[in-house]
Amino acid sequence: MVCLMLGNIEPGTSDDEIQEFLVKYGFPPYDEIVHVHGEGSRPAVKLTFNSLDPEALRKLQPRIHDLFWKNRTVTARVLRDHYK
Secondary structure (H helix, E strand, C coil), X not given: CXXXXXXXXXXXXXXXXXXXXXXXXXXXXXXXXXXXCCCCCCCEEEEEECCCCHHHHHHHHHHCCCEEECCXXXXXXXXXXXXX
């Protein structure tokens, strides 16, 4: 299990839109999504990939980090303490 934090997403972005965005850039479908609203100005989602190893996710991460999507520059961070 490995997790990716996708930040600064457009408010109201659906889970399906997030999945389509990731698949477009070569990511496998995620297994779980948790919305992190925070203060509301920079919503994020924590994505869990059960069948992906940390190294594979680290190789995919640069494809979307700092990418302009839906009027926002999104951030992508591999959460290194969340894999076994």
